[in-house]
Amino acid sequence: MISFLSILRRKKTNKLHVVVDEIKSALQDLALPEKAAFFPRFFKAGKGGYAEGDRFIGVTVPDQRKIVKEYWQRISLPEIAELLSSKIHEHRHCALLMLVNKFEKARSEKDKNDIVSFYLNYKKFVNNWDLVDNSAYKILGRHSFETENEDLLRTLAAEENMWSKRMAIVATMFYVKKGKFELLKELALYNLHHPHDLMHKANGWLLREMGNKNEAELFSFLKTNYHTMPRTTLRYAIEKMDEDLRQDFLKGRI
Template structure:
């Protein structure tokens, strides 16, 4: 019987950059023992490259990645060991804390080095990477100049106020979110100034731990969407849906859900909204609801009513507010439809949702619904 042909495997290497240095570990007990390597490992079946990078880095060092983006690749043939890998490099920034040796049977130590002073011998993927003349100067954050400009605008007093307003304390919905203290009008000015920013720069901003950077990224994305052709808009929507974990506060959702996702779906099938409305992620459910604002403005309210009905039992106050808000907007276009919805669901509706929904109704009708709910 003929042996199965050997096939290359996929490896993922994580180039962790901090303060102009990269993280390297000294390999043990495997091919390349005694050489210096980046964190990384095998890409598992069904796993995304980004997920693999996050998993391997955490398993090997205990570090978590704040921002990452794709880098170069190398074709690595280990002649002596008869092994063949294609190594996909991911560039990671925004890590905090000290790396730990989590797998001492595989790695002797983790240390930070300047690119020009990396120790030898190198693990083969690094050797091949250097043959491409790659350096971390090539990996500079594409949003670095924008980030520096934002940092110069920072206001500590305003940041403190925003952190209180957006509920960033322990156990609150935006726990740990960081603010520079830049007001929205100034962010919109920055978005106009940097309208030509690349998608790589937008992604870097959107994956930032800083709230204003994420909001600026969305303003830039909205501007790009509005000027794009249908294929370009579809690509932006795919990008938006792939990054919802970073669209993680009500202001970020409310500025972008209808202007990007809702605008795209206005003349298309809307099944994605019914998937999002079932999400465990609070912000994805809010995205589904607020996206319908674009439909309401076009005189279409059926999806608003249906999605609101599916959120009647939602546990989150921010969802009650969003659903009530969209019902109120729908009622401006068709008060009879809103009244019919309320007649059917008023007893089931969370009180906050009801109050938002009836805000623009004539006073006698508004009071009647409140009385029924009491």
């Protein structure tokens, strides 16, 4: 015989699924077959790719943001957890965008801390570059900056998992936007020679952002390190520089 407690638990579970199922259904309605065919190639989800096995239904980011706008206030953290645990890429991306909204609108430090803890507990599902780039600096970077807890990002940078390392360097974007560059330089050097191209690009991108804020800082960093940094990192870092200066770096004349 099914107990009354079991019935209550089942009702609670079913209620948890309602909003998540609505979101999944809404995303499916916006799915485009041509995008579903293209995204696995773009995000390297094929055999041997960095996102091998990731699945896509073909929803564009602007359309995902429409769903996020509709549901982020209604969805709870347990429901976000269910969505974030999905094998479907767009489900996970929407879950993270909703989490960002919740963090940015959180009124108490407890709520912010809960969201950061949630993010770290579920970070194994933040496993592609767009998922990292659209969430890490807005949650982890801001939290680290505002609480002066830079060791949070140092810990991530030291993990073996590449996505954790990318979270760390991308999170320094919040520091860069505030004109603070030391943590970025430290973490870029820490993983400067990581074997994966995605880390080379991330390091170069953040260095370029530093240059957009203060080109003298970028010049000084590159002058010391450019001879030994991966070519991709250098090219990303100098992308916005004057063409003559770019060529000087590329040809080793600095």
